Amino acid sequence: MEEILPWRVKSLHRPEKLWRMNGSLRGRKREGSEDRTPKKRFSEVQKERREQAQRTVLIHCPNKISEKKFLKYLSQHGSINNHFFYESFGLYAVVEFCQKESVASLQNGTRTPSMGTEAAIPFRSRCFNLKLKNPSNQTSEQPCVSRSNQSPPSSKKLFELLCDAESIDDQLNTLLKEFQLTEENTKLRYFTCSLIEDIAAAYFPDCAVRPFGSSVNGFGKLGCDLDMFLDLDDIGKVKEHKTLGNFLVEFQVKNVPSERIATQKILSVIGECLDHFGPGCVGVQKILNARCPLVRFSHQASGFQCDLTTNNRIALKSSELLYIYGALDSRVRALVFSIRCWARAHSLTSSIPGAWITNFSLTMMVIFFLQRRSPPILPTLDYLKSLADAEDKCIIEGHNCTFVCDLNRIKPSGNTETLELLLKEFFEYFGNFAFNKNSINIRQGKEQNKPETSPLHIQNPFETSLNISKNVSQSQLQKFVDLARESAWILHQEGNDHPSPSNSQLWGLATLLLPSVAKNMSQAKRKRKKPASERVKNLLESIKSSSTENPTNTSGTRTVSTQA
């Protein structure tokens, strides 16, 4: 029991509430900074965010706008809880009212535009255009409203930030801070789901459109796709059943031969609505014959590429599990973000489906690695299950997805290793992992014999007979192993050779993000002598050229000089 119950030590790490990480975290000593604020359950966060989103409107504004006048104008419809501006195709404002009724008030005071030669589809949503009656009235000397950033940093910017960091720990935290979803971006994601919910709720009043995956699991990066599903589970649940007499009333409905066909039909109609009515919904594709039927579209105003599916409860439960793992210890997300960024820089992952390792697989590998530390940084899934009470019980499609939902019941780890050490050890661990015979399994937190012959075997945590990395080819796995070894070697070579803060040279994590195809070790050493800005420029060019190559071809051309 000692081995799998190592969370007796009090929390030493403060996972940021709702994934915001502020600058003060940088370089902060983790030891001693205890935080006893109760952590919110995933379901609480989801519920709160959804309710916020339902009170929220999106307003396309003129570029020159007085924030004060804008807020005064909207306050006619009720108090405003929260607002921010951002830049997309023009300037947008996201305004969250305190009361849902304010949205209706705004809608009632809003007209459908009369077009000139064109015609409008007079659809009423929560997306508005704000116009100036007399544009010249707003002087050009208006102070610009501050715009919240919705994009990840450019590569150039990232390298600069990493070089300016104080330590490798600081580098990992900086990368996390720059790439993770901001509070505003998260709000925008829930709001976008809520717009789609309005469309679906027109016909299925008790439905919900829930984001899942990277938008909510704590591991989403700015710019990542928005996955959402239409949850019809609460439909047909009778609120108050009048049972007088011998009668029973049911809705007359269309019957179809299977749940799948029902799903396809519902998605098909929602797809039509989005395509024909949804303001700013473009590129609507109905991919209804896929294993999991979906509607894909771009939501222009928010800039999100969206995938709408139905019945994805198991995916939502996976998101919750990752949320918990990410929230338990602040090192988890920092390490995962850096490993993913490293993998992307070396074309180990790709935005197109194929033989590449996925971000989900990489995350599972990090979690597994952190379960293997001594003392462990993360508990096993079986341990989380053992903490579950009756209310946590969850069986989906025959799979036991039960684990404790209350994060406060999980004791924090006593492990105090630095991110720098963990990064090095991660590369060493997987550079030496016996992928040929062992399976990665976060349920038990132990290497298991592979039940099948796929090059990489990572057990699906809920559908345990499945391998989440079945798609990975031997050559892609080998590439991963080679790069892990190379990276471990680079970190080893660098040793304690951190430059002083004023000396902005490539070092630490930044070095690992250089594509190996464009360098060998001696070159990397030599480049250090050049001014950082010039080297960054060259490196960016090489990243650009390497990312256009086919990664399966480049994997064979690399010289691997290290063995751990």
Next chain:
Amino acid sequence: MEEILPWRVKSLHRPEKLWRMNGSLRGRKREGSEDRTPKKRFSEVQKERREQAQRTVLIHCPNKISEKKFLKYLSQHGSINNHFFYESFGLYAVVEFCQKESVASLQNGTRTPSMGTEAAIPFRSRCFNLKLKNPSNQTSEQPCVSRSNQSPPSSKKLFELLCDAESIDDQLNTLLKEFQLTEENTKLRYFTCSLIEDIAAAYFPDCAVRPFGSSVNGFGKLGCDLDMFLDLDDIGKVKEHKTLGNFLVEFQVKNVPSERIATQKILSVIGECLDHFGPGCVGVQKILNARCPLVRFSHQASGFQCDLTTNNRIALKSSELLYIYGALDSRVRALVFSIRCWARAHSLTSSIPGAWITNFSLTMMVIFFLQRRSPPILPTLDYLKSLADAEDKCIIEGHNCTFVCDLNRIKPSGNTETLELLLKEFFEYFGNFAFNKNSINIRQGKEQNKPETSPLHIQNPFETSLNISKNVSQSQLQKFVDLARESAWILHQEGNDHPSPSNSQLWGLATLLLPSVAKNMSQAKRKRKKPASERVKNLLESIKSSSTENPTNTSGTRTVSTQA
């Protein structure tokens, strides 16, 4: 002025309120039965009916049901204003609550059925299935609920009723009574529109789905199609515009190149919804490239074949005009129904588009004929326009559709001619009409020179440059003229030879409804000697065989022996 203002005489005829004609009308002396009840405007009727429909639900019931228990059960959700049962695919109840809130209460207490091997589209409408929790509890000795009839009589039944009538006037009124829309059928039509309105209103909250044409113009026959249009005109009208400051808010909408494309897109999505979600909506066809794009579908529960279009204000105004003409004098509808029935029996009209005369054209011919009587029975459209006040003014797409909307301001006709006389004279009038040079024109109520060479020219009352019977071929027109002459001759031959009520022989109107292809005059005379039942059977068989022939082929084979 005397000639076109003949409505100084007080009303002698009582148009039935909302088109219900009860048995007491039969054989009633029209003279002296004055009715000073103010007649409702078309718009008032439409509004009232629409509101009723919104408070109404449709319930599929078990065949054995206690009406008392059923009403008691539903009364839990609020007081019931009105209800009736009818037979379609099973037993249905239409229940109109006093309050709209009762519908929501019923919906909240209703579950979506759980299917066995099938899946349900969990769409919430106002169509329900009522089930017995314990079917054996409702004993089979339950008195059967009375079912309202939604179909016209069979030919056999019609002939029997006509033969039993007391006079030709009575025959025409009987035919009207049997074929006209009942109160219940009218309610069902508005209810069906209201269901479609629910679907459209999900996205276009202030829209209305309005029935038009035969369902509302007073000339609809049981079983006729249900034409409806989506009225978006009230959308975007701002209820309360907040104009603080220099701002103006509009909905973000999709823009399309034309109103037509907007219409097509909206109809397309509604068509998808009906097809995929609408309980009992089958055979959905999207006919979007027609001049007037439409969605056609069958609504199984009501048994209606429905056509949904958009932007059909001019058609609605035509319906209103016919409503007024039909309501002004009780003889109008009786004559129109009989002429239409006569035309259908002789394949002068058809349910398929082609060179046939339409019911609308026939109605215009009857109206024109009644305008030509001395004194006139119906006023000209120009006269109705002259009575219009400012509020009646109506210009649609550049066409002046203005006429008086308040029926009570139109003085009734002093003409007291019997229906028998009018029927005879109708056939004589059109048997001798100079179709080759004259146009029929209800606006002026005078024969006009034909502006074009179509065989039959009937001026469109609002779009006056159009001919509503442009489709009619010379041979179809000739067939109409021949049959009109033949019918005039038959009525002339019969003279006052009405059989006694006990002697159920074919006579009067019934004789005119026999297909001429199966008879000549001497045969008809001979057949009179056979018992009525046997003759009716033979005749029905001949109707059956003639109606399957191509009417354009049969028109040449007829022997026409009469000249007026």
